[in-house]
Amino acid sequence: MKVTFLGLGVMGFPMAGHLKRAGHDVTVYNRTSSRAAKWVETYGGTAALTPATAAKGAEIVFACVGNDDDLRSVVYGPDGALAGMSVGALFVDHTTASAEVAREIDAAAREAGLGFLDAPVSGGQAGAENGKLTVMVGGVEKDFDRAKPVIDAYARACVLLGTAGSGQLAKMVNQICIAGLVQALAEGMHFAQQAGLDGAKLVEVISKGAAQSWQMENRANTMLDGKFDFGFAVDWMRKDLGICLAEAKRNGAQLPVTALVDQFYARVQKRGGGRWDTSSLMHPLTNP
Amino acid sequence: MKVTFLGLGVMGFPMAGHLKRAGHDVTVYNRTSSRAAKWVETYGGTAALTPATAAKGAEIVFACVGNDDDLRSVVYGPDGALAGMSVGALFVDHTTASAEVAREIDAAAREAGLGFLDAPVSGGQAGAENGKLTVMVGGVEKDFDRAKPVIDAYARACVLLGTAGSGQLAKMVNQICIAGLVQALAEGMHFAQQAGLDGAKLVEVISKGAAQSWQMENRANTMLDGKFDFGFAVDWMRKDLGICLAEAKRNGAQLPVTALVDQFYARVQKRGGGRWDTSSLMHPLTNP
Numbered sequence: 001m002k003v004t005f006l007g008l009g010v011m012g013f014p015m016a017g018h019l020k021r022a023g024h025d026v027t028v029y030n031r032t033s034s035r036a037a038k039w040v041e042t043y044g045g046t047a048a049l050t051p052a053t054a055a056k057g058a059e060i061v062f063a064c065v066g067n068d069d070d071l072r073s074v075v076y077g078p079d080g081a082l083a084g085m086s087v088g089a090l091f092v093d094h095t096t097a098s099a100e101v102a103r104e105i106d107a108a109a110r111e112a113g114l115g116f117l118d119a120p121v122s123g124g125q126a127g128a129e130n131g132k133l134t135v136m137v138g139g140v141e142k143d144f145d146r147a148k149p150v151i152d153a154y155a156r157a158c159v160l161l162g163t164a165g166s167g168q169l170a171k172m173v174n175q176i177c178i179a180g181l182v183q184a185l186a187e188g189m190h191f192a193q194q195a196g197l198d199g200a201k202l203v204e205v206i207s208k209g210a211a212q213s214w215q216m217e218n219r220a221n222t223m224l225d226g227k228f229d230f231g232f233a234v235d236w237m238r239k240d241l242g243i244c245l246a247e248a249k250r251n252g253a254q255l256p257v258t259a260l261v262d263q264f265y266a267r268v269q270k271r272g273g274g275r276w277d278t279s280s281l282m283h284p285l286t287n288p
Numbered sequence: 289m290k291v292t293f294l295g296l297g298v299m300g301f302p303m304a305g306h307l308k309r310a311g312h313d314v315t316v317y318n319r320t321s322s323r324a325a326k327w328v329e330t331y332g333g334t335a336a337l338t339p340a341t342a343a344k345g346a347e348i349v350f351a352c353v354g355n356d357d358d359l360r361s362v363v364y365g366p367d368g369a370l371a372g373m374s375v376g377a378l379f380v381d382h383t384t385a386s387a388e389v390a391r392e393i394d395a396a397a398r399e400a401g402l403g404f405l406d407a408p409v410s411g412g413q414a415g416a417e418n419g420k421l422t423v424m425v426g427g428v429e430k431d432f433d434r435a436k437p438v439i440d441a442y443a444r445a446c447v448l449l450g451t452a453g454s455g456q457l458a459k460m461v462n463q464i465c466i467a468g469l470v471q472a473l474a475e476g477m478h479f480a481q482q483a484g485l486d487g488a489k490l491v492e493v494i495s496k497g498a499a500q501s502w503q504m505e506n507r508a509n510t511m512l513d514g515k516f517d518f519g520f521a522v523d524w525m526r527k528d529l530g531i532c533l534a535e536a537k538r539n540g541a542q543l544p545v546t547a548l549v550d551q552f553y554a555r556v557q558k559r560g561g562g563r564w565d566t567s568s569l570m571h572p573l574t575n576p
Contacts (some may be wrong), residue, residue, distance in 0.1 A: 041317060099483075122497045134497045136490075159493045161485060162432045169483040170490050173476045177499040180472025180545065187543045194541040195387075197456040200422075202458050209410045209422045211465040212518075213501035232498075235367035244479070246291070253482040254573050256552075257468065257474045257545055262543075283543050 001025065001150060004058040004083060006051050006074045007095070008035050011121065012064035014128045015094070015154045017043045019062075022153040028104050029054035029074070031246040051075070052084035060150060061085060064094035064121075067239060068101040073215060075105055089111035092147050096120040096134075096236075098243050099165035099172075102138060106164035116162060117141040119151070120171035124232050132156040136174070138166030148150040172244045178215070180257040182250065185215050189223050219279040226286065228276035235274040238265050289313065289438060292346040294339050294362045294369060295383070296323050298411065300352035302416045303442045305381070307329045307350075310441040317342035317362070339363070340372035348438060349373060352409075355527060356389040363393055380435050382423075385473035386407040386454035386464075386531050387460075390426060394452035403431040406452060407439070408459035412520050419468035420444040424462070426454030460532045465528060466503070468545040471552065471569050473503050477511050478573040487512040507567040513575065516564035523562040526553050 001024050004089040005016035008030040016039060020026045026045040030036040036047035048054035051074040055061045061081050065071050073091060075081050081091060091109055093102065093116070099146040102118035111117035117139035124158075135151055135158040137144055144160040151158050161170045189280075192199045203220045223232055248255050267284045268276060276283070289312050293304035296318040304327060308314045314333040317538070318324040329517035336342035339362040341347045349369050353359050359381060363369050369379060379397055381390065381404070388405035397404035404429035415421040423439055423446040425432055432448040439446050449458050476499075478489045491508045494500075510518055529550040536543050555572045556564060 046336045086334055122499075124492070124498070134493060136493060157493060157496055159489065161489060161493070166485060169485055170493065173481075173485070173490060174494045174497065174499045175477035176479055177472050177494065177501075177504065179501070180475060182471045183545050184465050184468025184472065187468060187541070187546050188461045189338065190576075191464055191536060191539070191541040191543065192457070192461045194539040195535070197454060197457055199332070201447065201449060204423060204463060205422060205445060205449070205458065206410070206462045206465065209462065209508075210412070210502050211410075211462045211469070213465075213469060213503075214498050215501075216465065218498075247483070248414060248479060251479070251482040253475070253479040253481065254576065257471050258475050259546065260548070270325070288542065 001060065002058050003150065004029070004054045004061040006054060006061065006063040007065040008039050009064065009093070010125045011128045013039060015064060017234055018131050018154040019150065024150065025097040027054045027058065050079040052110035053080045055084035057086065058089060059088045059190055060065065060092055060147060062092045062094060066094070068097045071095050071097050071101060071105070082108060082112055082114065085112070085114055087192050090115035090117070090143055090146055092117045092151070094117050094119050095122055096243070097168060099168040102165040102168050106139070109138060115139070115149055116164060117143050118167040121166055122171065122174055123171070135159070136161055136167040138162055138164050169247070173236050174256060175237070175240045176244055176258050178278065179237070179261040180211055182215055182278055183257070183261045185213070185220060186223060186279070186281040186285055189282060191221055193216055193224065193286065215279070223279045223282040226282070228273065228280035228283065230279070231272065231277040233275050233277060234265050234268050234280060238262065238269065241265070279288040289348065290346050291438065292317070292342045292349040294342060294349065294351040295353040296327050297352065298413045299382070299416045301327060303352060306442040306521070307438065308333050308421050312438065315346065322404070325424050338367040339366045339369040343369040343372035344373065346377060346378055348378045348435060350380045350382060355383070356385045359383050359385055359389060359393070361419055362534055367380055370396060370402065372401055372402055373400070376430055378403035378434055380405045380459065382405050382407050382440070384459055384531070385456060387456040387535060390453040390456050394427070396511050403427070404452060405431050405435055406455040408455050410459065410462055414440065423447070424449055424455040424458035426450055426452045426456065433448055457535070463525070463528045464532055464543060466566065467525070467549040469501055470503055470566055471545070471549045472571040473501065473508060474511060474567070477508055477570060481512065481574065511567045511570040512562045514570070515569035516561065516571065518567070519565040521563050521565060522556050522568060525566050526557065529553070
């Protein structure tokens, strides 16, 4: 299938690569064009100089960029993807963005005779590289059925959760659950250290019971070692939590611990940890 | 082996039963003696009228009572277990109590020529009934090696974590990790409802990734249904968090989210939910 991928960051670069390896005819675009050149050098395919030219003739145009504004800049205007796409084509957005921008682009796409899915992912850089992302999708079933076999090139789960925006809302729930969970784990590990316990031995025991979590199994020991270089960065988490808290203001949800943890992440940023991973909530506890 | 079990609550009753079924010669004591009579009726064995008489001649005396004061009342004084125990016998305390009381009883036991282990459990009523508790132990290896084969009657894991008090400290870490985790999950599920998402479908997706936890897999759907009748009660959790926060004051650990969640549980108690399970943190969010 002729497809386009816009945005070749740590996620987009390998995701587009999986599409190429699956046999699709892939054209890519990246704001910094040297990165697009590197992608072509790695995987083959074609690089274009604007989203509009990249999108020309594609059945599906994928995007995975930084935030709402980055997304709007590759979608709208004379150089934007919508200007290049043919009637009947489908735009699939993998950016973690607001539900608002998803609904807005959905409306714009529909008016132009195009389909739209918001499809943020979880699984991080490792998931993107080994093709095992979880994809949370909002949109209509007809579009989902078209996109899913293609997305499967880099997903181990791809689920339609509701109308446009639902994918973004689902991703927000995911990040809300993680934020407080990681803080609780950090407080537990910090307490263990203050109490003089053998943390690794302790984690082995309590991870068999009701305190168990993916984070405990994968991050507790590195937290105890004060190593925060294993995954999703604090800067990105703060962007995501900002989206969650703004949406909560709209839908009336109360997120007291999520809001507090967002402030703890602000503290981590202030001490130069913006690129540390999310488990660095341990740092302000052990180094007040 | 001749053993004694003090305290036949929701945990102790089935735990002592497992000892009897494993072939031990079990004598029990319970403050409310009708409960001891019921135990004898269910399992056989012998009931005694005081901890001291119950402990007479036992190689190991187990206790599982409510709190520090309950524990002191079955241990000390002319009717207390220590008064009845023979030199060389071992006292194993399964109560979730303070590390302080563990160290205090350890010292008293040692002075009387007895051994002591603090050995709080996790796994709840279900774990006690089906003999699959996790037991976190503090004490010396010699005593641990004696007790473990007996404890195995109701444990799927039984681990020595350090000197006297270490079992209690480990249990505290377990409860700290659970408290913030359940609040994060509650905020996530509450947000999902406010956003109009299909919660059950969403949980199925996000429980495959970095937000996964035992609590998500076992409590998210009942939280979404507003059902809080599935496990460890809020009253007990508040007792445990009180112990955690007092110990944190001593060891200097910072527990901002744990302290906040303790206050949310206070809110649940105020609305009559003291016997609801810990997942009822959802209630103040959905019914502000």
